Each structure stands twice: as structure tokens, then as C-alpha cells.
Amino acid sequence: MKIQSIETFSTRRIGIVRVRTDDGAEGIGQMAHINSDISATVLHRQIAPIALGADALKIDQLVDLCIEETYKFPGSYCRRALGGLDTALWDLRGKLEGKSVCELLGGKPHPIPAYASSMSRTITPEKEAERFLRLREENGYRAFKVKIGKRCGHDEDQWPGRTESLIQAVRKAVGDQTPLFADANSCYTPARAIEVGRMLQNYGVNLFEEPCPWWEVEWTAEVTRALQIAVGGGEQDFWMPTWRRIIKLGAVDVVQPDLGYVGGLTRALRVAQMAEEVNLPCMPHNPDLSLSKMFTLHMMAVIPNAGEFIEYSIEPGAVMPDLYQPPPVVRNGLLEMPAGPGWGVTVNPDWLAKAEHQVSQSQ
Numbered sequence: 001m002k003i004q005s006i007e008t009f010s011t012r013r014i015g016i017v018r019v020r021t022d023d024g025a026e027g028i029g030q031m032a033h034i035n036s037d038i039s040a041t042v043l044h045r046q047i048a049p050i051a052l053g054a055d056a057l058k059i060d061q062l063v064d065l066c067i068e069e070t071y072k073f074p075g076s077y078c079r080r081a082l083g084g085l086d087t088a089l090w091d092l093r094g095k096l097e098g099k100s101v102c103e104l105l106g107g108k109p110h111p112i113p114a115y116a117s118s119m120s121r122t123i124t125p126e127k128e129a130e131r132f133l134r135l136r137e138e139n140g141y142r143a144f145k146v147k148i149g150k151r152c153g154h155d156e157d158q159w160p161g162r163t164e165s166l167i168q169a170v171r172k173a174v175g176d177q178t179p180l181f182a183d184a185n186s187c188y189t190p191a192r193a194i195e196v197g198r199m200l201q202n203y204g205v206n207l208f209e210e211p212c213p214w215w216e217v218e219w220t221a222e223v224t225r226a227l228q229i230a231v232g233g234g235e236q237d238f239w240m241p242t243w244r245r246i247i248k249l250g251a252v253d254v255v256q257p258d259l260g261y262v263g264g265l266t267r268a269l270r271v272a273q274m275a276e277e278v279n280l281p282c283m284p285h286n287p288d289l290s291l292s293k294m295f296t297l298h299m300m301a302v303i304p305n306a307g308e309f310i311e312y313s314i315e316p317g318a319v320m321p322d323l324y325q326p327p328p329v330v331r332n333g334l335l336e337m338p339a340g341p342g343w344g345v346t347v348n349p350d351w352l353a354k355a356e357h358q359v360s361q362s363q
Helices: 036-051 059-069 076-097 125-139 162-174 190-202 217-226 240-249 265-277 292-300 349-354
Strands: 003-010 015-021 026-031 112-117 144-147 180-183 207-209 230-233 310-313 356-361
Touching (some): 015 076, 026 036, 217 230
Antiparallel strands (some): 003 356
16 A cells, blocks of 8 residues: 555645545644644655655654655754654554554543643733633633743743742632643743742642753753752654653653654654653643644553643634534543544545645656
């Protein structure tokens, strides 16, 4: 069963991939969101020439071949493009066998608790606390995440005093027993991260995410060694040698690969396995609610070291009901996995018709 064609349907935000084989089988995947039109160009220019004509069912081998053949371009966009191909091939295989991707991997579909993930640094502490209480009442969320500091902030807060005021207000609102996570998005030097981390400890925060610039692995390791609070990271990392280094150094307590950034489900599973070997939990990064949410659901349902919660963005417009059905909805704090083979969802043909279409195919 050979790959006959690779199609992309892209906007700047979303890039859907459709793979068809020489006997008419097909699967749907997605590249990492944001600048997906660029990823689509990379897919057709650099990944498709390698994949066309390859065995559609030998996913691991093809993924490795694509990495090797693009060795002069080891950056994020090749991995984003590869992730679109990889996830489409997993969907194709699931549809051929009449199984969900989770079942292909030996798991059983089941709902997963979701945490309400704030993406905002402009919201006031008071409004964030109010929002969390409302969403807990409406959707049953059992855990929450806030944004602290400033993105790549060089030790600056979004405005003076916001971080501690935010943690104080949210903790008071949701109670001492509710899991609370804080994401610094590469804000701090080690010394300042340790100061902030100790403040978070005092308020019973459960996870301190990406405290230092993500590329400064040794900085993060220093922070992890100094704190009792669990430190998480890795969402940006796409290079397997870096992942081995992160785990060997004990740079984080929780690994957080992003399927779209690391190059698809196949490579994300490898990261989870590396973490499992040293008894580290894996809580994949995935706030957006496009098809990648389904990929993350299936992964978390099968890996033995999955974290308790899956991330779910609570920002307006995060859900994209016009993109695919059924859309992800949190009820009673749980995110259901849709029934059906492959990823279990159907992409809206009207959305595909409006997107920029490109195709690469075997001659």
C-alpha cells in the first residue's frame, strides 16, 4: 500500500493534511497550528518527495527517513510538516483496521479530565478568578492553569505585582485542594525563577511550567533542583537528542511534548517512553482545540505515564465547530474521546473548500 498523494488545506492558523494510497485508502491529519500555510509549503517541498511512493503502514520507518533526508533543515517547520503526514497516516491505518488510534496502540478509549487553561496575560487577577469559578460551575473543571510573568520576559512581570496577586486571587477562589498550574513561558533567569517558584510553593501550586527560556536546559535543571514544586517543560522541543539531554539532566519533573511541534504522534510517543523509563509523567502540551486535541486525547489514553489532566483552552473562539465534528466539549470536567476509527472525527468539507489547496502526487 503506497502513498499516492498528499494534499494540504491551509490557512495561516490551521493546516489539514489528507493522504491517499494507490488503492484508495485515505487518512486525515493536521500540522501544528499557527503559520500552517508555511508548514504546508515545507510539506510539499521537502517532506512529500520523500513520502510519495512509500509504504503507508510503515509509519515509524517513514518518519525516521523524513528526518534523515531533511537533515540540513533540522528546525521546527520540518517537524510541523512531518506531524501533518504522521497524523494522517495514523488515521488511515485506524480506518483500515476499523479501530481508533488509541486501540491500534493497545489502549481503550475513555474520557480524560481536563484542566481549564488560560491563555491571557491581560486579564486582571480578579477577573481570572471569577472566570475560573464560572467555568467550574458550568463545565465541572477540576484544575486550572494561569499565565504568570511575561512571555520571554527577562524577569519582568506583565505589570508590577501581577503574578503574586493572580496566584493569591485564584488560589483563594478555587480553594486549597484544587490543582493549580502556572505557566511562565520562558520568563525567568534561574535566580528569579527560584524566587517565583518558592512563592508558588507557598500557595500550593502543583506545576511550574517553562520557568526559564526553553532553550536554556541547564537553567531549567537548576530551578528544578532548587524547588519542591514540580517543574514542567519541553513543549517547544523537537529534536530527540535534546529530549534525551533534558531527561538525563533531570531538567524537568514533567515532560510536555507537543505532538504538532515534535513531529507527530510517533515521535511524541518516543518522548513519553523515554520519560517512562525514568518514572517521569508525560502531560502533553496542547491548548488549542483543533484536530490536534484529538491526537493528544488518543496519546494520553494509551501511555502508561500520562498526567491526570489534558489541557483545554478557555479563551473565546478556541472551539472550532466549523472545522470538524464532533467538536471537543468538556462536561463534568471530562473531555470525551469520540467513537469511530482513526481519530474518530470528520473534517467539514465546507472548511476544506475555503482553504488554500495544494497537492503532491506520484507520477
